[in-house]
Amino acid sequence: MSDPVPSSGSGLPPEAIIARLSVPGVQRVPSPKLDLFVRRDFLPPDLCATLIERIDAVRRPSTISDSNGDANYRTSETGDLSPLDPVAIEVERRIAALTGLDSVYGEPLQGQRYAVGQEFKGHTDYFEPNGVDYQRYCGVAGNRTWTVMIYLNQPEAGGATRFKAIDKIVQPETGKLLAWNNRRADGSMNPATLHHGMKVRAGVKYVITKWFREKLWG
Ligand SMILES: O=C(O)CCC(=O)C(=O)O
Numbered sequence: 001m002s003d004p005v006p007s008s009g010s011g012l013p014p015e016a017i018i019a020r021l022s023v024p025g026v027q028r029v030p031s032p033k034l035d036l037f038v039r040r041d042f043l044p045p046d047l048c049a050t051l052i053e054r055i056d057a058v059r060r061p062s063t064i065s066d067s068n069g070d071a072n073y074r075t076s077e078t079g080d081l082s083p084l085d086p087v088a089i090e091v092e093r094r095i096a097a098l099t100g101l102d103s104v105y106g107e108p109l110q111g112q113r114y115a116v117g118q119e120f121k122g123h124t125d126y127f128e129p130n131g132v133d134y135q136r137y138c139g140v141a142g143n144r145t146w147t148v149m150i151y152l153n154q155p156e157a158g159g160a161t162r163f164k165a166i167d168k169i170v171q172p173e174t175g176k177l178l179a180w181n182n183r184r185a186d187g188s189m190n191p192a193t194l195h196h197g198m199k200v201r202a203g204v205k206y207v208i209t210k211w212f213r214e215k216l217w218g
């Protein structure tokens, strides 16, 4: 049922993942600065609805690493999914089949919920190698390689994801997947991955994210 997953399942080096994503139905955002892919209708609406229920059951205020002191930087709520949950396992299987990224290198799936006015201001998903929190977050599994994020619904207004360095705004749509490489071609961290989960203006927004690491996760 699921396609074979190559050994480059950590996403590092990225060539096999990029090749795997270069198929009909997946759009590559044209940019020399950043490897960013969009796949619409990746998850069916019923699976998205189930994931929203799971997130709502466990959500808590979101946190941030290397805080810059701005308490309004990330105002959303976060809900971790159990890696033993059959729904999470099914989503991970689908992500691996599409991307070649292997969930054994990934953090457990994590949901986010944004109410009106909530956002996650401009940030990169990798951890700053010189940051105070680096050892704590990356000592075992290494830094993040790829980010795979799926919108679980479509808020009535707002909630887009903006990649400022490449002037790209992605609108939330139920089931739409975004995948990007947090590195440059030479393996260094790519600051052009800077992105902003913009304020929801009406309704509520849910996403689910899988972050992949250099080494096995736990
Ligand atoms: O909600 C979004 O659009 C972006 C979320 C995000 O960047 C994150 O959780 O790291």
Ligand SMILES: [Fe+2]
Residues within 6 Å of the ligand: 123, 124, 125, 195
């Ligand atoms: Fe992010």
